[in-house]
Amino acid sequence: MTVAAVKEYSFPARDTRDRFPAPLLYIGWEDHLLFCSPYCLPLPPDMPFGALATQVLPGIYGYHPDFAKIDWAKVEWFKSGKPWKPDPARSLADNGLKHKDAIRFRSPGLTGIKGSFS
Amino acid sequence: MDTRVLKKKLGLKDRYAAMTRGLGWQTTYQPMDKVYPYDTYEGIKIHDWDKWEDPFRLTMDAYWKYQGEKERKLYAVIDAFAQNNGQLGISDARYINALKLFVQGVSPLEYCAHRGFAHAGRAFRGEGARVACQMQSIDELRHYQTQAHTISQYNKYFNGIHKSNHWFDRVWYLSVPKSFFEDAMTAGPFEFLTSVSFSFEYVLTNLLFVPFMSGAAHNGDMATVTFGFSAQSDESRHMTLGIECIKFMLEQDPANVPIVQRWMDKWFWRGYRLLTLVAMMQDYMLPRRVMSWKEAWEMYAEGNGGALFKDLARYGIREPKGWKDACEGKDHISHQAWNVFYNFNAAAPFHTWTPTDDELAWLSQKYPDSFDKYHRPRIEYFREQHAAGNRYYSKTLPMLCTTCQIPMFFTEPGDPTKICYRESDHDGDKYHFCSDHCKEIFDDEPEKFVQSWLPVHQIYQGNCFKPGTDPTKDGFDPLLAVLEYYEMNVGRDNFDFEGSEDQKNFAAWRGGRV
Numbered sequence: 277m278t279v280a281a282v283k284e285y286s287f288p289a290r291d292t293r294d295r296f297p298a299p300l301l302y303i304g305w306e307d308h309l310l311f312c313s314p315y316c317l318p319l320p321p322d323m324p325f326g327a328l329a330t331q332v333l334p335g336i337y338g339y340h341p342d343f344a345k346i347d348w349a350k351v352e353w354f355k356s357g358k359p360w361k362p363d364p365a366r367s368l369a370d371n372g373l374k375h376k377d378a379i380r381f382r383s384p385g386l387t388g389i390k391g392s393f394s
Numbered sequence: 395m396d397t398r399v400l401k402k403k404l405g406l407k408d409r410y411a412a413m414t415r416g417l418g419w420q421t422t423y424q425p426m427d428k429v430y431p432y433d434t435y436e437g438i439k440i441h442d443w444d445k446w447e448d449p450f451r452l453t454m455d456a457y458w459k460y461q462g463e464k465e466r467k468l469y470a471v472i473d474a475f476a477q478n479n480g481q482l483g484i485s486d487a488r489y490i491n492a493l494k495l496f497v498q499g500v501s502p503l504e505y506c507a508h509r510g511f512a513h514a515g516r517a518f519r520g521e522g523a524r525v526a527c528q529m530q531s532i533d534e535l536r537h538y539q540t541q542a543h544t545i546s547q548y549n550k551y552f553n554g555i556h557k558s559n560h561w562f563d564r565v566w567y568l569s570v571p572k573s574f575f576e577d578a579m580t581a582g583p584f585e586f587l588t589s590v591s592f593s594f595e596y597v598l599t600n601l602l603f604v605p606f607m608s609g610a611a612h613n614g615d616m617a618t619v620t621f622g623f624s625a626q627s628d629e630s631r632h633m634t635l636g637i638e639c640i641k642f643m644l645e646q647d648p649a650n651v652p653i654v655q656r657w658m659d660k661w662f663w664r665g666y667r668l669l670t671l672v673a674m675m676q677d678y679m680l681p682r683r684v685m686s687w688k689e690a691w692e693m694y695a696e697g698n699g700g701a702l703f704k705d706l707a708r709y710g711i712r713e714p715k716g717w718k719d720a721c722e723g724k725d726h727i728s729h730q731a732w733n734v735f736y737n738f739n740a741a742a743p744f745h746t747w748t749p750t751d752d753e754l755a756w757l758s759q760k761y762p763d764s765f766d767k768y769h770r771p772r773i774e775y776f777r778e779q780h781a782a783g784n785r786y787y788s789k790t791l792p793m794l795c796t797t798c799q800i801p802m803f804f805t806e807p808g809d810p811t812k813i814c815y816r817e818s819d820h821d822g823d824k825y826h827f828c829s830d831h832c833k834e835i836f837d838d839e840p841e842k843f844v845q846s847w848l849p850v851h852q853i854y855q856g857n858c859f860k861p862g863t864d865p866t867k868d869g870f871d872p873l874l875a876v877l878e879y880y881e882m883n884v885g886r887d888n889f890d891f892e893g894s895e896d897q898k899n900f901a902a903w904r905g906g907r908v
Contacts, residue, residue, distance in 0.1 A: 278839070278841060279839045279841050279842050280435055280436050280437060280582060281435065282431060282432070282435050285841055285842075286841065287841065287844075287845050288844075288845075289821065289823060289844035289845070290844065290845050290846060290847065290848075290851070291823070291844075291846075291848065291851045292823060293823075295855050296851075296854055296855055297854075297856075300851070300854065302793040302826065304793070304802075304813055304815075306812070306813075307811060309730075309733070309768075309772070309803075309805075309811070309813070310733075310772050310775070310776075310786075311737065311788065312730065312733045312734040312736075312737045312738075312788075312792070312801060312803045313734065313792040313793055313801040313802045313803040313813065314792070314793040314802055314813065314815075315790045315791065315792060315793060316791050316792060316793045316794070316850050316851075316854070317790070317791075318854050335790075336790045339784075339786055356815075356817060357815055374824075375823070375824075376823060376824040376825075376826070377824065378793070378815060378817065378824075378826055380815075388771075388772075389771040389772055389775045390771040391771075392767065392768055392769075392770075392771035392772060393768065393810075393811035394768065394769070394771060394772035394775075
């Protein structure tokens with residue numbers, strides 16, 4: 277389908293990579309809906325993936341009592357919903373992350389406040 | 395020279411014909427298709443505009459007379475409300491936050507509708523449709539004005555109302571209603587009528603107005619009740635236009651059916667997503683409850699809507715694709731949406747709070763299958779933390795759905811523990827959605843939705859700071875800079891109700907204690 281229009285319909289996309297100072301990465305923590313939705317973050321592509329867990333996520337998710345209990349070695353990662361094994365020593369870009377990719381992580385055994393998935 | 399002979403006064407039917415059909419003509423200097431370029435390109439085929447029926451047979455002269463009478467009554471009530479300090483008669487200052495949401499997110503839509511109907515009316519070559527759109531356009535302008543005038547009394551006493559027009563074009567959650575209407579207004583005139591007149595006014599409007607107006611009545615807000623009543627007779631005319639337009643399109647040509655069906659699928663879903671704000675208002679923001687969102691959905695959507703789609707089946711129309719998912723969501727969306735605003739209350743110009751024990755009990759009773767299991771533990775945790783001085787405010791921007799622009803909080807159909815993620819690739823970029831239906835809307839018209847003005851992305855692009863803001867300066871706080879761009883009064887318009895100026899003032903005016 278295309279847009280029905282009286283003349284040619286073509287306009288620039290508003291959120292292409294060149295319009296942002298850094299590529300956007302979307303991140304969600306499964307089973308913890310106290311945080312109402314995944315987050316959107318502009319992150320430098322040369323940042324090591326491992327820095328997410330140590331530098332970025334504590335400021336975002338640290339409020340939750342489960343966060344301190346996360347065993348990062350056991351965390352399961354997903355990219356576009358599919359299981360995914362990133363290398364923490366390599367950069368975001370070298371792990372194949374591109375502008376507007378969506379990743380999620382699951383911390384096995386942790387199911388939120390009183391097991392409510394929140 | 396001939397003198398015009400005064401004819402006998404026309405009867406109602408003849409006068410109606412003269413004042414609508416009689417005002418049109420076939421153009422001769424220019425072809426009709428050039429004068430009316432917009433009523434054909436969507437693919438809707440019309441063979442006989444005279445088949446357009448006008449159930450109300452309202453003519454402009456009568457219209458002005460009726461509306462004038464309604465205005466006089468309404469403004470008498472508004473004056474009396476102001477002189478008697480009616481704002482003190484409401485149930486609780488928390489109630490005002492429902493009004494804030496209304497004036498921020500609903501009233502501007504009335505104005506958008508005014509513009510949209512003016513444009514659609516000009517586009518139709520059929521006089522019946524033109525006159526109906528013209529009247530609705532004026533109605534919508536009137537609704538916007540009466541709402542602004544009514545709520546301005548509250549603006550003198552409460553925070554979070556003073557910049558509602560400015561906010562509509564800027565604040566993150568208001569891009570949800572704004573983008574809904576801009577999508578409709580930039581469509582052709584037939585799609586516009588399907589979106590606003592049919593899907594919104596006919597199928598979903600009761601879910602918007604009944605909760606707000608009965609909420610106002612239950613909570614002692616007689617001014618809002620009065621503008622509700624003043625708009626009600628207009629609304630029934632609008633609903634009639636919606637169903638009339640649909641039946642007209644379906645009866646004119648069988649080729650119109652699939653086009654109309656696709657628009658219904660799209661606009662039912664977009665309208666339903668928009669109503670999430672109402673669901674939250676109904677279950678969380680009314681100190682005296684009317685009915686739960688779930689009950690309202692069952693009564694007005696499942697009951698009335700179900701019958702409507704059965705009726706339209708004879709044209710080959712089925713219920714909208716998102717219907718079942720919408721019905722499934724009735725157990726969850728209000729709780730999930732309130733959590734969004736609780737999370738992001740630093741950036742929203744109205745207050746949120748955790749419900750009282752009585753209110754929690756009401757929610758448990760109304761939502762026996764979902765509230766205690768999934769939502770109560772979170773709310774109780776927030777309440778404990780707040781009492782301990784650790785109120786949660788998220789400072790990180792959320793991921794938004796490209797279509798409805800709502801933060802991605804909706805869960806998978808059938809699993810309220812998992813956020814629903816959908817994505818599409820288009821022209822080398824990824825686009826994300828909250829549901830199958832928002833994804834399908836994008837996939838149908840990607841060229842349109844790649845232009846979405848997503849507030850979160852706009853902030854990251856640096857487009858939501860005041861001119862002269864220097865993000866490289868030491869100690870630059872991007873959230874504060876955005877709130878400055880919003881022209882919010884930080885500490886008065888936003889944050890928890892507990893401890894707010896609204897709460898303290900209202901208690902003082904009523905002679906009580908906080």
